[in-house]
Amino acid sequence: xxxxxxxxxxAWAVAAATALAMQVQARAQAMGEPSSTHLPxxxxxxxxxxxxxxxxxxxxxxxxxxxxxxxxxxxxxDAASDLVLSAMNFLGVRYRRGGTSTEDGFDCSGFTRHVxxxxxxxxxxRRADEQARLPGLANVGLDDLRPGDLxxxxxMRRTFSHxxxxxxxxxxxxxxxxxxxxxxxxxxxxxxxxxxxxxxxxLMQDGGALDGLRKTLSGYLNSEDRGTP
Numbered sequence: 001x002x003x004x005x006x007x008x009x010x011a012w013a014v015a016a017a018t019a020l021a022m023q024v025q026a027r028a029q030a031m032g033e034p035s036s037t038h039l040p041x042x043x044x045x046x047x048x049x050x051x052x053x054x055x056x057x058x059x060x061x062x063x064x065x066x067x068x069x070x071x072x073x074x075x076x077x078d079a080a081s082d083l084v085l086s087a088m089n090f091l092g093v094r095y096r097r098g099g100t101s102t103e104d105g106f107d108c109s110g111f112t113r114h115v116x117x118x119x120x121x122x123x124x125x126r127r128a129d130e131q132a133r134l135p136g137l138a139n140v141g142l143d144d145l146r147p148g149d150l151x152x153x154x155x156m157r158r159t160f161s162h163x164x165x166x167x168x169x170x171x172x173x174x175x176x177x178x179x180x181x182x183x184x185x186x187x188x189x190x191x192x193x194x195x196x197x198x199x200x201x202x203l204m205q206d207g208g209a210l211d212g213l214r215k216t217l218s219g220y221l222n223s224e225d226r227g228t229p
Contacts, residue, residue: 099175108174
């Protein structure tokens, strides 16, 4: 086909398409229908505000997170959130070596054991070092900590001689020492940063995994006289 004929055919096709479009538009207007060439732009849905995580809201209320945090803090599982909220209930309970209850007081591992058992039904071993070495708990990197993780420190010249529960934003809750009470502290402070030795996580996002962990540990946890940290 000669180039000049090809150009003429293309021009005719464009003209025909334009004329057809104009006819369709005129007919639609005559019938009171909106023209297809003038359809209103689709409206984008109104932005919805992300739900506020109750754990983040509590930390903001206690001054542990900035006021903007509820919209930026990563959502944690319901079980982990319940666990940390449960731990908060014991703020101010006095430290007692060997203590495992609100009435008698807590030592560090007695506190974590009580919170885990009464919030998610997982019975931890009695000693901090046993909790750190518990089969089935996942090792967690410092940069991947989430609320509800167990955090461990070397405070008595033993790698896992102290334990607490991570609550978010670099903070953890624990029963610190004789003469003190359950409180929240900053892991990035000089004392704790130098003594941090690792973290462990129960896979509470998966109920089946947590049930399996309980069964795995049932025989391991029979002894109650393992001592205290």
